[in-house]
Amino acid sequence: MITTKVFAHRGSAGTHPENTMISFLEAEKVGADGIELDVQLSKDGEVVVIHDEQLDRTTNGKGNVKDYTLQELKSLDASYKFPQSNTSVQIPTLEEVFIMLLNNSMILNIELKNSVFLYPGLEEKVISLIKQYNLQDRIILSSFNHYSLVYCYRLAPDIETAPLYRDGLYMPWVYAKAIHAKAIHPSIKAAPNEIIKASMAAGVAVRPYTINSEEQMRMLFKINCSAIFTDYPQKAISLKNKENGSNKLE
Numbered sequence: 661m662i663t664t665k666v667f668a669h670r671g672s673a674g675t676h677p678e679n680t681m682i683s684f685l686e687a688e689k690v691g692a693d694g695i696e697l698d699v700q701l702s703k704d705g706e707v708v709v710i711h712d713e714q715l716d717r718t719t720n721g722k723g724n725v726k727d728y729t730l731q732e733l734k735s736l737d738a739s740y741k742f743p744q745s746n747t748s749v750q751i752p753t754l755e756e757v758f759i760m761l762l763n764n765s766m767i768l769n770i771e772l773k774n775s776v777f778l779y780p781g782l783e784e785k786v787i788s789l790i791k792q793y794n795l796q797d798r799i800i801l802s803s804f805n806h807y808s809l810v811y812c813y814r815l816a817p818d819i820e821t822a823p824l825y826r827d828g829l830y831m832p833w834v835y836a837k838a839i840h841a842k843a844i845h846p847s848i849k850a851a852p853n854e855i856i857k858a859s860m861a862a863g864v865a866v867r868p869y870t871i872n873s874e875e876q877m878r879m880l881f882k883i884n885c886s887a888i889f890t891d892y893p894q895k896a897i898s899l900k901n902k903e904n905g906s907n908k909l910e
Contacts, residue, residue: 681802697771698710786801822842825850827850844876871888
């Protein structure tokens, strides 16, 4: 039986505006096991959910996220290429997402976007919010900034961390354990089946990104990869259920 978890990458980003509440609610509706999102700090120090350091691609704003207050960011339209005729789509705060999580049992992967701008205090603010909502057991902290992940571990060793990486690492499960991470989040290009299997055998979960083709989904389901990040959670879940149904018939 396939037990691979399906994480909605920036929500259901293939069908809804990424990193918005409607995208996260769609992921919940289709039965995703978890959600992945990205966080940065506003000019006034609020933890906001948005991927790019610049506003241009996903909103009608211009310039850097860090140069706008929360109120200014909230005034922007975050629907970009999925225009909503009747709904204003805003940049959410992390706290808004936490409130949503209180109504379900989904896992949340929070990517700290602190590689271009370091955002001093981001780790403390995110961890403080996690503890405020008592979500320690349902959160994974990830980042391309591995120094930040080590800092997170020191602040809150009870919250899971997972390094993101794009290029091949030698024995990445050894590296993960060295920085107290319980999982690795590689680009699928840096995660051949042999690496995935060896890592899982060593007790380190593997959650590759971004898996959108049925061919890649099937390949990862076949080896029972720990989880996948996908822009199309409904497609992944339907395929997983179909494959599980076929296995039962054999």
